Amino acid sequence: PAAGLAETGDQALLKQARQLFKPLPDNMATQENPISPARVELGRKLFFDPRISVDGTVSCARCHLPQLYGTDGLRKAIGNHGKANPRNSPTVLNAALQGAIAAHWRGDRKSVEDQAVQALVGPPSFGLAKYEDAIAKLKAIPGYLPLFKAAFPRDPSPFTQDNWGTAIGAYERTLVTPAPFDAYLKGNTRALSPTAQAGLREFISVGCASCHNGTGVGGTMYQKFGRFEDYWKLTGSKEPDKGRFDVTKNAADLYVFKVPILRNVVMTPPYFHDGSVTELPDAIRIMARAQLGKTLSDTQVKQIVAFLESLTGKLPENFQTVPVLPTSAFQAP
Amino acid sequence: PAAGLAETGDQALLKQARQLFKPLPDNMATQENPISPARVELGRKLFFDPRISVDGTVSCARCHLPQLYGTDGLRKAIGNHGKANPRNSPTVLNAALQGAIAAHWRGDRKSVEDQAVQALVGPPSFGLAKYEDAIAKLKAIPGYLPLFKAAFPRDPSPFTQDNWGTAIGAYERTLVTPAPFDAYLKGNTRALSPTAQAGLREFISVGCASCHNGTGVGGTMYQKFGRFEDYWKLTGSKEPDKGRFDVTKNAADLYVFKVPILRNVVMTPPYFHDGSVTELPDAIRIMARAQLGKTLSDTQVKQIVAFLESLTGKLPENFQTVPVLPTSAFQAP
Ligand code: HEC
Ligand code: HEC
Ligand code: HEC
Ligand code: HEC
Ligand SMILES: [Ca+2]
Ligand SMILES: [Ca+2]
Known part of the structure; x- marks a missing residue:
């Protein structure tokens, strides 16, 4: 009894x-933000690529490290040129769940997609002066062209900051634990x-x-x-x-x-x-x-x-295993 | 014919x-530098852990990224507080092969083990003032004690810079492609x-x-x-x-x-x-x-x-897949 x-x-x-x-x-895609394998794969590479930032040392993974469950272990994050961020890095794992309310500690981002776009010009983050700088850096890496084309097949010139955000967002929407x-x-x-x-x-x-x-x-x-x-x-x-x-x-x-x-x-x-x-x-x-x-x-x-x-899950395989990035110089013929 | x-x-x-x-x-162990699974596993965690550096942003993987084949894509490496290094980061993949001659571009390191020890106090690298600082930071992460004990079972106080070097070196000696x-x-x-x-x-x-x-x-x-x-x-x-x-x-x-x-x-x-x-x-x-x-x-x-x-190999699985690090705060009971 x-x-x-x-x-x-x-x-x-x-x-x-x-x-x-x-x-x-299973994933955090929505009607407004659907995902496709090509976008997820491109977004995954972009997430881990430091070469787009102003000093070449800052990728999303610089502050959202897989080995620290999508965080950086710091009180407050540190970005390009060692610049201090005003707040602690939250994990990117399951972050896209928060669709109903805006992202960031203070709710000043509309979605994970919006967050990724704005990170490019965030002074203590990627630190670029303008979006065009990001586009130029992406274009300088020949291996990205076919990946952007495959991810955005109907887009005649797919190198845009919105597509950057859409691809990284698609990737983040797969990061469930x-x-x-x-x-x-x-x-x-x-x-x-x-x-x-x-x-x-x-x-x-x-x-x-x-x-x-x-x-x-x-x-x-x-x-x-x-x-x-x-x-x-x-x-x-x-x-x-x-x-x-x-x-x-x-x-x-x-x-x-x-x-x-x-x-x-x-x-x-x-x-x-x-x-x-x-x-x-x-x-x-x-x-x-x-x-x-x-x-x-x-x-x-x-x-x-x-x-x-009991809320700790296994790291997603496509996060714990990092992608090989296209090399920025000579491409295999 | x-x-x-x-x-x-x-x-x-x-x-x-x-x-x-x-x-x-199959691996690059030598008689002088044998490897053991416990040392390789510890060394792998240390390799990916930024929390030991002076500003908490620099691990070996900061400059030797798996997604860039063990390099950083920069002309010259950038370390703690955005400090410039004088030379380009060579890959860590297969680097331990160079036993016969010293490591680094100018041959100013004795072995991968020696390299890892000296990186702790390299001003533009981990940037610590002295080895004791590294030991203190390691001790502050409770999850490392059992790992150091398992890797150096006969050592009553295994937290030393030499063991740091030995463990990371053991890991590097597995990185063949x-x-x-x-x-x-x-x-x-x-x-x-x-x-x-x-x-x-x-x-x-x-x-x-x-x-x-x-x-x-x-x-x-x-x-x-x-x-x-x-x-x-x-x-x-x-x-x-x-x-x-x-x-x-x-x-x-x-x-x-x-x-x-x-x-x-x-x-x-x-x-x-x-x-x-x-x-x-x-x-x-x-x-x-x-x-x-x-x-x-x-x-x-x-x-x-x-x-x-034809010299490009597949990334070692224990490099492309990053280890989960022990959290620095509360440990699961
Ligand atoms: C009235 C709303 C509210 C209640 C009730 C509440 N929390 Fe919170 N919790 C918050 C807010 C808001 C934050 C973010 C605070 C900050 O960092 O600015 C937070 C943060 C946290 C954090 C830190 C998370 C992180 O990643 O930094 C933990 C842990 C937590 N809460 C657990 C709890 C527990 C356990 C309880 C009950 C004992 C609780 N909370 C009750 C609103 C609440
Ligand atoms: C320099 C460190 C740094 C970089 C680089 C960085 N982040 Fe963050 N991230 C943070 C910090 C700090 C916050 C919290 C900001 C705030 O609330 O003010 C944050 C917040 C977020 C959030 C919101 C999480 C939540 O629960 O609210 C997401 C999602 C995110 N980042 C993803 C990314 C992506 C994707 C990139 C790359 C495009 C990126 N981050 C680059 C440090 C960083
Ligand atoms: C006499 C010795 C010598 C010969 C012959 C030689 N190399 Fe080199 N090679 C070097 C040295 C020394 C360096 C390093 C130069 C530096 O960066 O300071 C180097 C660097 C390189 C690099 C750059 C590697 C990197 O990761 O930065 C490549 C590629 C290379 N050599 C290919 C070749 C090819 C192909 C040939 C033949 C056409 C060749 N080498 C002939 C000594 C030589
Ligand atoms: C701040 C950037 C940075 C950090 C952090 C860093 N390295 Fe390096 N690494 C370099 C650079 C730059 C060189 C070349 C130095 C030189 O020749 O003057 C190098 C050289 C090496 C070499 C020699 C490779 C060869 O072929 O000669 C090895 C091995 C190595 N690093 C492993 C490590 C390990 C292990 C750690 C962590 C304990 C580490 N590195 C931390 C940038 C870095
Ligand atoms: Ca936190
Ligand atoms: Ca190089």
């Missing part, structure tokens, strides 16, 4: 979880350890899931960071970032950030928009205090960590 | 080639196209193979760059590098460089110690003039390119 009870409890938890979360799709939690949501309750299930229960009952929900376990809304206490008092952040306020100039957006997706969060320290917190248990405690006015017990933290671990 | 003659010619060429070159071994030319040397004459075989013939008869020989098709000796003409007049190099002279202060070493290995050379532009030449056919023409006092015909150049293409 004890086992029977536990099973009933397990089923109730699964039912509750299914109302809040969804398993990952199905995890034990997805198997659980699909009905295999044993995919989560008892501790992870206890953590899931806490994650819901404490209130985390009121913000971190949906397929990404986050990425569905904006929220003020520090609803109960100024966040910088808990994180030790030196110069508080005003968040979405700087984008919208709307007083209600002061200290508002996107609720980040928590998939693979165990693998992507340091935490928060400024990378101010190194250890995940600390980040969880800060969340409870800042966002919910609660103090968690050690057991609760341990259980929530176990749940968050 | 014509076919018979051709075959005889083919066999004579193969015989000649076997006197000058050798197929790649068997190519069509190896199949040819093993007796499969059809592994090389007729044009490539003609190129091999030219490569030998013109005199290239007098310097570029052995398993690496290079990497066996030092030679003056510019025996018949000042090299900078042909390459357009701005400030001529004095080469090995700056290392030995011996007048005979003025403008002397290591004869580089030519394996995968088609994939590793730009060329020469300063990356001054972009196109391989130009590099070949310059070599003939500067080193042999000869002017090659277009056909000769085309054939030699075809031969050099």
